[in-house]
Amino acid sequence: MFTLRFDMRAPDGGAPATELYAAAVEMCAWAETRGAVAAVLSEHHGALDGHLPVPVVLASALAARTERLAILLAAVVLPLYDPVRLAEEIAVLDVISAGRVSYVLGVGHRAEEYEHFGVDFRRRGRLADEKLALLLELLKGGAVAHEGRHVQVTPAPMTPGGPRIMIAGASPAAVRRAARHGLGFLAQAAPPGLKELYEAECRAHGHEPGPAQFPDRAAPTAVFVADDVDTAWEELGPYLLHDAVTAAAYRPGGATVASISRARSVAELRAENGAYRIFTVDEAVDHLRTGRSLGLLPLCGGLPPRLAWPYLRRAAEAVALAAERVVPA
Known part of the structure; x- marks a missing residue:
């Protein structure tokens, strides 16, 4: 394959x-x-060579022309998104693709991209934590109370609870972000102890470790x-x-x-x-x-x-x- x-x-x-x-x-x-x-689509912003900035759009085109090919967006730079709008895009694409699109979310590593969107690069971890919690709640399909307003994403995703989501990274913070929500983890590097930390943190939060992928050199x-x-x-x-x-x-x-x-x-x-x-x-x-x-x-x-x-x-x-x-x- x-x-x-x-x-x-x-x-x-x-x-x-x-x-x-x-x-x-x-x-x-x-x-x-x-x-x-599977087709895997990456994401970067403001690149001089035109690196794909909106993988969800290309994913929609691929979903329309294929019938069973899995599509993975890896990695979506979560702190740069409005989580409500992102949840809507994920939900609609889940319907279009009949549940074939999954996501890997990360915090990115280029300060230039944060400047591109006017987002504070130093706050990327905190923003990722805040936005991830809201995104996952919205993808369940019900109404969510958020900052004094009620938000509900419609249509609801075809996949119950929303499509598969994993977290990308190579740091303890990324591992803890995945484990806190019982999400899978896609490691970009394999420093000693990272896999064991992921498994321990998942269990500490009451989850069995999800799918985890570490580099095969x-x-x-x-x-x-x-x-x-x-x-x-x-x-x-x-x-x-x-x-x-x-x-x-x-x-x-x-x-x-x-x-x-x-x-x-x-x-x-x-x-x-x-x-x-x-x-x-x-x-x-x-x-x-x-x-x-x-x-x-x-x-x-x-x-x-x-x-x-x-x-x-x-x-x-x-x-x-x-x-x-x-x-x-």
């Missing part, structure tokens, strides 16, 4: 945003019948599948490097984040053999047979769709071959 991640970067030298957004929708519609299990997060790896690095390298350099610039102190590369050239990025990886079909099959999925970033760095499609087709081919080679017990 494989996932499709889209951040919709459209830097100079890449494809225009109009082509990239159209291709993302077409790719999801095509891929859900060929082994894709053996699993790349931006995968392409090619017939010829050398040729693919020549073609894809500049786009992958743009993504790597820009993502690293977002986190100047984020050396512990598993998906971050500090490579400064295509050669360095390839030599790392880390988050950014190009497999042959056979290598992809072997990877899949370990029980891992292929985390594809098909339009990485503004990669033109005409170049991206052959790599997506090779990934689907690898998934089909891996399924054929599984010997029943």
